[in-house]
Amino acid sequence: MFLRTCVLYFALAITFNSGFGLSDAEKRVKRATLIESYPELTDLESSEENSDISLPVAAEEIVLSDSEILNQSDEFELVLKKGFNPHVILGDYSYYVGVYEQVSWYRALQECALQNMQLLYIDNAQNNRQLRNFLTEQNILPAQYWTSANNFIQDDEFVWLPTGKDLTFTNWGQNETGPFSNCVYINKNYKWGVTDCYDDHYFICKAPLVPRCGPTGQCHS
Template identity: 35%
Template sequence: MITEVISILVVLLSGTSTEPCIEKRLPQWFLHLGTRDGANKDIINSRTSPGLIDQQSWTDLSTEEYLHREVVKRSPLPLVLLGDQYYYFGIYFKTNYYKANEFCRAHGMNLLSIETEAENSLILKYWKQNLKKVDHIYTSGSDLGEEGNFIWLSTGKPLNFTYWSPPQPDNAGKNEHCVEIWKLAENNYFWNDIPCTASYYFICELPKCSSFCIT
């Protein structure tokens, strides 16, 4: 017991912590949510003064679902729930592939990776119903690392499901290395490879938090 007290005093006096740093793993806006009510892990006291959530608060979180829910609740972006996944449809300004990825990461999200046919269908259904004037949207897909070998940049995984518009991908002009969703005609949407420097809209997705986020 005496040894533990001495260790705590050393940490307090030195201003350092033996706990791993988490600040770089969380978006800046999320680090300023205010302090959490220690008596109830499901409630953040919104009336407390803003500031960093203390390290112990993070390690006390009982489930990754709690953290995910709080990120959603306090995100400055209008998130859309499709299935069990939250998305941000970046239709307020156009940008290139690199800036789109940068924007998503800066807000604690990833540029879109479409893992399944069901996810692709949900996104296209929402697009058709709500974004009828949008013709092009970036995903995180690219073959920048190796021509013809497309991966999702956000996950590093290969495309295990595709929805190309034949004869795409065609690498027209030998300069098309990023994947977009392309509105060819009314209710006719497919994937297409395009130059990564083109300015288009984009979609971010909120990753499910794992224990990495809070350890």
């Protein structure tokens, strides 16, 4: 009986909701028709000002506003500056900052190859600082990015994929490893961590600046 009453209560509410645009008289007719069919709803009659309630309060309470959802999430909300250009020259290198899609480490390799570039490698503290400053200026530092560093050959030895060389400069964070972790990424604090290569992150591609006719700028026939 209790369940039936609850179902009928919702039927009553839905019926009144469907009456938007009707006159008060027409709403009263709809009310009377429903209650005549289901006498047990007599006690649920209410004043006219309550007849337009759309849903029970309990149902409304599960709906969160966008701001409430954002406040409950630890994820970084990426907002690009107007006129943002993903291509940038920093020092002796050209970079492409892939912030339009989060992809696996393997997909990031492919995306950089399509740019005729290589997935990020950081040779020294100066390169690291230049990149960090650029990401900070663009308000995209905490977005988390793939690098090309990995330990596929040996668990305790990380190398840069484009060069095959060991990491002579490092910027490790704390407790940034986990099971099946082989690929290095830059976390939201701009520290390095190791994670599953199939995780999704943004990525940064890199290529050395080489003049069209070679480092000396002299063309040879």
